[in-house]
Amino acid sequence: MSIDYTQLIPNNVDLASDRRLQRALENWQPRFLDWWKGMGPDGTLNFDVYLRTAVSTDANGWAHFGHVKMPEYRWGIFLADRDPERTIAFGDHKGKPAWQEVPGELRSTLRRLIVTQGDTEPASVEQQRLLGGTAPSLYDLRNLFQVNVEEGRHLWAMVYLLHAYFGRDGREEAEAMLERHSGDPDKPRILGAFNEKTPDWLSFFMFTFFTDRDGKYQLASLAESGFDPLSRTCRFMLTEEAHHMFVGESGVGRIVQRTAELMREHRTDDLRALGAIDLPTIQRYLNFHFSVSLDLFGQEASTNAANYYTQGVKGRFLETRIDDDHVLAGAAYEIEVAEEGRIVRKAVPALHALNERLRTDYVEDCAKGVLRWNKILERAGVAFELKLPHRGFNRRIGAFADRRISPDGKLLSEADWQARVAGWLPTDEDRAYITSLMGPAVVQPGKYAHWIAPPARGINNQAADFEYVRFN
Numbered sequence: 001m002s003i004d005y006t007q008l009i010p011n012n013v014d015l016a017s018d019r020r021l022q023r024a025l026e027n028w029q030p031r032f033l034d035w036w037k038g039m040g041p042d043g044t045l046n047f048d049v050y051l052r053t054a055v056s057t058d059a060n061g062w063a064h065f066g067h068v069k070m071p072e073y074r075w076g077i078f079l080a081d082r083d084p085e086r087t088i089a090f091g092d093h094k095g096k097p098a099w100q101e102v103p104g105e106l107r108s109t110l111r112r113l114i115v116t117q118g119d120t121e122p123a124s125v126e127q128q129r130l131l132g133g134t135a136p137s138l139y140d141l142r143n144l145f146q147v148n149v150e151e152g153r154h155l156w157a158m159v160y161l162l163h164a165y166f167g168r169d170g171r172e173e174a175e176a177m178l179e180r181h182s183g184d185p186d187k188p189r190i191l192g193a194f195n196e197k198t199p200d201w202l203s204f205f206m207f208t209f210f211t212d213r214d215g216k217y218q219l220a221s222l223a224e225s226g227f228d229p230l231s232r233t234c235r236f237m238l239t240e241e242a243h244h245m246f247v248g249e250s251g252v253g254r255i256v257q258r259t260a261e262l263m264r265e266h267r268t269d270d271l272r273a274l275g276a277i278d279l280p281t282i283q284r285y286l287n288f289h290f291s292v293s294l295d296l297f298g299q300e301a302s303t304n305a306a307n308y309y310t311q312g313v314k315g316r317f318l319e320t321r322i323d324d325d326h327v328l329a330g331a332a333y334e335i336e337v338a339e340e341g342r343i344v345r346k347a348v349p350a351l352h353a354l355n356e357r358l359r360t361d362y363v364e365d366c367a368k369g370v371l372r373w374n375k376i377l378e379r380a381g382v383a384f385e386l387k388l389p390h391r392g393f394n395r396r397i398g399a400f401a402d403r404r405i406s407p408d409g410k411l412l413s414e415a416d417w418q419a420r421v422a423g424w425l426p427t428d429e430d431r432a433y434i435t436s437l438m439g440p441a442v443v444q445p446g447k448y449a450h451w452i453a454p455p456a457r458g459i460n461n462q463a464a465d466f467e468y469v470r471f472n
């Protein structure tokens with residue numbers, strides 16, 4: 001179904017046919033805009049930004065690009081088309097038709113998952129709100145804003161579900177989405193990573209590479225949900241998510257490339273003397289963002305995850321492509337745990353290990369990106385390899401939370417950890433150095449900050465000196 005842009009709230013769910021729902025959402029819309037103006041990208045209300053807007057939810061739906069003021073971006077409700085034949089692919093309800101309404105007994109479970117998902121979206125916009133002031137180019141500034149408006153739209157996606165399917169509770173949860181704030185001591189965002197700061201562009205690129213990728217995996221498993229409206233909304237969100245991870249991978253890649261060029265040109269490791277970012281610092285930022293993002297998958301052994309699965313609420317990554325019974329009643333899965341001073345593998349019921357299984361899929365995906373960064377170094381003749389740390393490193397959630405584990409997976413004493421952690425996680429000095437590189441935004445079309453290489457090509461094939469953002 002194509003998207004109706006004549007409505008106050010653009011949508012492809014025939015919102016006009018449900019007046020009550022339409023009114024409720026039209027009531028929420030100005031609150032969202034107030035939140036955007038107060039907590040969204042700082043000082044940008046008048047900028048004209050070259051943004052893409054969805055025109056339909058099929059593969060060609062991204063055709064539309066144009067300069068827009070962000071508060072006028074057409075945030076709306078876009079669900080992938082309904083497949084009337086769709087059945088539930090896993091769990092106790094396997095083979096039954098997908099639910100078009102929320103089953104009463106799953107109401108609070110589904111609400112909780114939708115709220116958790118929804119909460120991350122505005123959180124990330126809040127975390128990134130000051131980055132515009134130090135953008136390394138107009139190209140990067142535009143990409144930041146594209147990510148921000150789409151995270152805003154992801155909030156709309158979850159708020160639609162809350163309003164349409166959860167009655168009064170849902171409306172209250174939709175309000176609360178705008179009341180919790182990232183890092184707020186009294187009303188923080190729900191998940192850990194979304195209360196961290198994103199103070200500089202190295203952090204931003206690491207965040208979009210690692211944390212938005214958690215989004216990809218969580219959305220993909222919610223896209224398997226038996227609750228069809230959730231599945232359909234997540235499927236469309238995934239197409240938006242792909243750009244966010246592109247921004248992260250190419251952003252880190254361009255920093256790595258610039259670093260490698262300078263190392264070769266000047267035959268030195270002392271990148272800081274050259275005003276660029278040294279590889280050990282990049283590695284420490286990587287270690288931080290990877291470990292914080294791993295926490296987002298929850299406990300290795302989780303009865304919550306088992307229940308979500310058996311109840312048909314949340315599946316595995318690409319559930320229908322997995323060759324097994326999709327019930328997993330007697331199946332086992334090996335997870336890593338720390339026992340008697342060592343990290344050992346231990347078989348647990350597969351149903352309880354679903355968070356860990358998703359985390360494993362995620363780690364493999366991250367590793368592919370790291371491989372591509374290493375190819376850049378290799379091509380430049382720089383002998384350095386970026387590595388993902390062990391999954392137990394620096395964890396706050398799960399079996400490794402109260403352990404000290406080195407990046408190469410050794411259990412350490414507290415004293416050993418304290419003696420070595422400055423080599424593994426960004427230090428105050430690292431952060432101060434990276435902050436010092438973040439000069440005033442580079443706003444001349446086609447120009448880039450010294451510490452990052454230009455991209456291989458422009459957005460929507462625009463010329464190198466295209467004016468992605470116009471300041472008014």
Ligand code: BYC
Nearest residue numbers: 117120124191192211212215218295296298299302304305
């Ligand atoms: N921080 O049994 P467990 C995105 C809690 S990112 C704080 O493992 P479960 C985006 C947990 O709530 C994708 N608390 O839990 C990216 C539970 O609490 P209770 C976001 C945590 O439910 C970038 C307890 O510990 N989407 O879209 O199996 C930019 C026991 O844990 C954390 C989703 O997360 C944590 N990290 O797993 C913008 C999908 N981890 O019950 C956007 C929806 C666990 O004891 N959420 N806890 O009070 C879920 O599927 C699940 O809630 C989780 C947790 C996978 C997060």
Ligand code: FE
Nearest residue numbers: 121151154215
């Ligand atoms: Fe998102």
Ligand code: FE
Nearest residue numbers: 212215241244
């Ligand atoms: Fe995202």
